Amino acid sequence: MNFPTEGLTIPTEITTTHWASWWGGVQMGPPDPILGVSEAFKRDTSPKKMNLGVGAYRDDHGKPFVLDCVRKAEALIASKQLDKEYLAIGGLGDFTKSCALLALGADSEVLKSGRNITVQTISGTGSLCVGANFLSRFHSASCDVYLPKPSWGNHTPIFRDAGMQLKAYRYYDPSTCGFDFSGALDDISKMPEKSVIMLHACAHNPTGVDPKPEQWKEIADLVKKRDLLVFFDMAYQGFASGDIDRDAWAVRHFIEQGHNIVLSQSFAKNMGLYGERVGGFTVVCNDAEEAKRVESQLKILIRPIYSNPPMNGARIAATILNTPDLYKIWLEEVHGMANRIIKMREQLAANLKSEGSTHNWQHVIDQIGMFCFTGLKPEQVERLTKEFSVYMTKDGRISMAGVTSGNVGYLAHGIHAVTK
């Protein structure tokens, strides 16, 4: 019997042997740095283990939380016995309109003049991917995307796989665990014209460090002077401060200042729709005519990726956004989630103090949104995981959503142990 080896033709009389392998050269790839944390957590048998890896909200019992407004919306939708016909390439109209309205605000001149095109996407990642591909294809003036340092890990492969070049600008200051404002301005002032600059609209991921409004104003001015294309990533609207208008302030300010931005939105966190994959991608154009041209090209781009987006989550989001009672409940629930996070920050800082820690943990309270950049070094993170079964990403980022009144004491204990 002949053993198949790559490249050799198998004699035709042997018809049941496995064919030569196509994938002999495929290497085992590394696990995802963020999702890999959850996998390691699952394998741990310690009863005190804590998963502070993925940014998915948990209630005060550490359980996933499906919003009440979501359940109500689902019941409404189920009672209508709707069909399952394909959505348009750009998605559900009732969703995309309200998605844009949520981001830009009811008074937005952009919406009134119809100079935005907003398409439904596969949550935030899908939105960024469509955006990156659109820029790669149509923003011929520059291949460079400037990410804040640090940024969400997945930004890099998204833009790289789309054919863009990744660059960075200073953002996080490890000596203060805060915003390196002058460093950012300095780097932005040197960016070549027409480069793309990525800005996190609120609740910066992974640091939780956001610019103050007066700082945003200066950034907006400088970005305009440098003639940069602004790409806003807004994955946490409502989740940062608890107020959806406050969290969208930077996006709206830039638009008012004349920036024709591109914008990614996600409803994974603020509506708890994670696995339903609900998001939007918006291009703010010069006028409605340009928006139509851009729309036609977005459709041509999307069709060979997935044809049209998934319906279920968009129907839920549209129902909530367009039904006043549900919208009201949603605002309260978002506020509630944000408040619980803020409380956990306060409790963590307080517990660290009562543990006897002499470090300055003010940044735990000052940072905003789901994540906290603790300032822990990789060796300290490793100890925290090995000795205390506290799982987090190597960069020292913890998801505050995984902290509860029940485990915050244990967490403080562990953090103090590895940092004293």
Added chain:
Amino acid sequence: MALLKSSKIISTVGVHPPLGVLSIRASSWWSEVQMGPPDPILGVSEAYKRDTNSKKINLGVGAYRDDQGKPYVLSCVRKAEAQIAAKKLDKEYLAIGGLGDFTKACAKLALGDDNEVIKSGRNITVQTISGTGSLRIGANFLSRFHTEARDVYLPKPSWGNHTPIFKDAGMQLKAYTYYDPKTCGFDFQGALNDISKIPEKSVIMLHACAHNPTGVDPRPEQWKEIADLVKKRNLLVFFDMAYQGFASGDIDRDAWAVRYFIEQGHNIVLSQSFAKNMGLYGERVGGFTVVCKDAEEANRVESQLKILIRPIYSNPPMNGARIAATILNTPDLYKEWLGEVHGMANRIITMRELLVANLKKEGSTRNWKHVIDQIGMFCFTGLKPEQVERLTKEFSVYMTKDGRISMAGVTSGNVGYLAQGIHAVTK
């Protein structure tokens, strides 16, 4: 100076707004973006919607309709949805590769329960965004890892979206003879002839059943010869199976070619869609499978698929996969599903027979046998573009320019009118 007072500036590319004017919009980023053409298939539905003729028929998109011309949500789907709703499940992210209960059942459906591939764990099957999402993942995977060849050979003709899928993924498109316009059937000799010349290690795309757009499938003995020749040529087989169950009404029969190739030792890649056979269109349910040498290789391939998928959409949508998994894994629902798929396929077959009978009654002397011989949702009528245009303009019958009609849009109520129109433009 008057320009500064105006709140609108006529933007020109590359002109910087004066620094003192902070409220004027920056010059446009997108002035060079051209208006693109509408999608050839989806554009048909849009034109249909605008038509006010009460007799209009939409034979464009391949979405099943019942005999009243209405969209059809399967009963097993409604039952599955009720079961899922009762469980009050959370909405946590699925794994990058999707819902395990779905991917396992998806692979079993294609390969058969007792398939040696599944037993030895040498397949990796990931959940994808229906068939398109599956093909795109596959195309990207081939582009990145199948370095020996850039060429993908599509049958002539193939589904229109195949071309941009592979092109945008960085592959080169080629074609092999497939459809014979003289017979409205399979050009078997032409296909073998072209395949025999395809350079080794090239990728060959095969439609597993119910070829789109022609409805023309090879017969089993022809598939066998193709499988032999493809092996001699050492080609990488990419099967697109969007209609399992929908073609003959029997899910095993429709998967026969896929299973045969695997038995013959081809380590194929396979795209599956549940849009048509489960009516889950807008829920976007599909699978992508790589049949590997062994489980160790499957693990390596899986790791790379995840790395590829994560920057496209992170993880797939849960709802449709839960529905499909529930149906595939619940014996009662599975049985009901098989009955409903059979029913849909049968209605299509009945409409084919009715259409031919009506054409005869109209007095058409042309040979319309291909309407009955072709299989699946589509029928390649043989109509020329001018005839299609007349059919649309004079009779409000909407179809794609290549003469393809979706039999799913034909009902016992409109088949007579359709025959009338077709006869009128072809006599």
